[in-house]
Amino acid sequence: MYNFEFVKPASVADAVAALGEEDAQALGGGQTLIPTLKQRLAAPSKLVSLSGIAEMKGVSAADGVLSVGGATTHGTVAAEAGAYPALADLASHIGDPAVRNRGTIGGSLANNDPSACYPSAALASGATIVTNAREIAADDYFQGMFTTALEEGEIITAVKFPIPEAANYQKFLQPASRFALVGVFVAKYADGVRVAVTGASEDGVFRWSEAEAALSKEFRGDALMDLKVDPANMIGDLHGTKEYRAHLVGVLTKRAVVAAG
Numbered sequence: 001m002y003n004f005e006f007v008k009p010a011s012v013a014d015a016v017a018a019l020g021e022e023d024a025q026a027l028g029g030g031q032t033l034i035p036t037l038k039q040r041l042a043a044p045s046k047l048v049s050l051s052g053i054a055e056m057k058g059v060s061a062a063d064g065v066l067s068v069g070g071a072t073t074h075g076t077v078a079a080e081a082g083a084y085p086a087l088a089d090l091a092s093h094i095g096d097p098a099v100r101n102r103g104t105i106g107g108s109l110a111n112n113d114p115s116a117c118y119p120s121a122a123l124a125s126g127a128t129i130v131t132n133a134r135e136i137a138a139d140d141y142f143q144g145m146f147t148t149a150l151e152e153g154e155i156i157t158a159v160k161f162p163i164p165e166a167a168n169y170q171k172f173l174q175p176a177s178r179f180a181l182v183g184v185f186v187a188k189y190a191d192g193v194r195v196a197v198t199g200a201s202e203d204g205v206f207r208w209s210e211a212e213a214a215l216s217k218e219f220r221g222d223a224l225m226d227l228k229v230d231p232a233n234m235i236g237d238l239h240g241t242k243e244y245r246a247h248l249v250g251v252l253t254k255r256a257v258v259a260a261g
Helices: 012-019 035-039 076-081 085-092 097-100 105-111 118-125 209-217 243-258
Strands: 005-006 025-026 046-049 059-062 065-069 128-131 135-138 154-161 166-173 180-189 194-196
Touching: 005 025, 012 025, 012 046, 065 166, 076 085, 076 097, 076 105, 076 180, 085 180, 085 243, 105 118, 105 154, 118 154, 118 166, 118 180, 154 209, 166 243, 180 243, 194 209, 194 243
Parallel strands: 005 046, 025 046
Antiparallel strands: 059 065, 065 154, 128 135, 128 154, 166 180, 180 194
16 A cells, blocks of 8 residues: 545544545445556555435435445345335345445446446446436446446435336356356336346446337246347357357346246
8 A cells, every 4th residue: 555645524524624625535345446556557646435424324225215325335235125025125135244344326326337236236227327417217227338427526325216016136246356247136127118128238327128028018037038238239258158258148137037936
């Protein structure tokens, strides 16, 4: 590691002010940033911790929407998001207990790792990403691998999830990292079905529109029987070929539909 200044503001306004200073970077749970600092892949002169901002923590449900504060840990989402069981279940299987007790939903979405779980939940739910400056629809928020609509110094203060009629998340675990080799989140709403895939594509999280169309007509696993994902843009690495990941997308989507009922 190296020397840097550490500040822990108690309000969003103070955090935004601190991030406005030169070479400052936000610190959520630190599950991605701290290893990055250790490897000298980033070297900000100031870290602005968001863990002391009470208004950015907690889970609540009202009028069919589950709201999660940006600084809420995965463990808290798992324990308190009972109004949206599929999201709570997803959170309960992120990493290990140490990761779940430190990592935050806002940090995960801000980093937008191509194999992270939360991006698929946000995209499949048609969630709204709330920042200190605006609200961003999930369809507009995710813009590619490790890329989002966030501007410099912008903080995710909350995420609003419309609660679906039925939903399920299926993850094929990469055992070493516990990230998703492929993960599929399916959410059924009155106006249709949304399917989001993580871990599979070189473009990051994406919606599988063909599956959405088929499932919106008939919410059964058999509705996917004749559908296949094009492997061209899939990730190919030592853990799995492009074709293998494309095949897993179909398998996991069917499992999610069956589990969602």
